[in-house]
Amino acid sequence: MNGRIVIVDDEPITRMDIRGMLEAENYNVVGEAADGIEAIELCKTHHPDLVIMDISMPLLDGLKASKKILAEKYAKAIILLTAYSDKENIEKAKKYGISGYLIKPIMEKSLTPMVEVAIATGTKAREYEVSLEKLTKKLSDRKLIEKAKGIIMVEQNLSEDQAYQLLRELSMNKRCPIAEIAEMFVASDD
Ligand SMILES: [Mg+2]
Structure with a gap:
């Protein structure tokens, strides 16, 4: 199952790497953003199946943007990217309904399975919501x-x-x- 994905990171090189890995697996990257505000706008427009979102970014960080995107149902699922994992961010991620968490540098062998599962569970959760x-x-x-x-x-x-x-x-x-x-x-x- 492939899906429509938005990539958000303030480092262009990271976005490019992730895009390369995703496109090699036939995912459709529908947009890229470099900060949380752009991320929200992009998701509002494209309603992607998944957002891959860096936490540490200028203007609006990835956690705040994720909170908004999930609350407004602009995307079905979000995976966070971070250079280090700390308890406080993980607690927030759980509270907001984040689907997964990846520690940089991103490896293809850990990215693809997580993307696959996040899209599947996000889609299923949305179906339940609609029937409810x-x-x-x-x-x-x-x-x-x-x-x-x-x-x-x-x-x-x-x-x-x-x-x-x-x-x-x-x-x-x-x-x-x-x-x-x-x-x-x-x-x-x-
Ligand atoms: Mg960053």
Whole structure:
């Protein structure tokens, strides 16, 4: 499985090395950035599968940029690069949801497997999020419809089936999702 990747490092030579390794494995490098601000902008535009991000950079460091990128869901996964590993940064990385951590100099044999796994888990996590969102929406729609049915039954002296039928007809006639019609009845009853 290949993926779309953004590389972020203030040293052009490091970016070039990583790009070379990734392209040799047929990954698609969609952009390069030299600081955290550029990184955020690039990810906002490209929504990559993965960002490979240096921690120590001018203007905005890699940890701060990662926090923003993951919070806004601009990328599915981030791997951090650093010259040394310290506890404080690792704690932050865990808290922000970073997928992996590589110590420079970067070796191809450690980069590629980590990239592969980070893209796969990031993609899977995104799929779960989407299905959870759909499920939550479905549940809240169902609640709204139930509530609207109750209101219509009382106001128009209809049976439950009739109330539901009315909602369905309105939904079709107005070309509007049934949950939105239901919401109108619920909102106007408050
Ligand atoms: Mg640096």
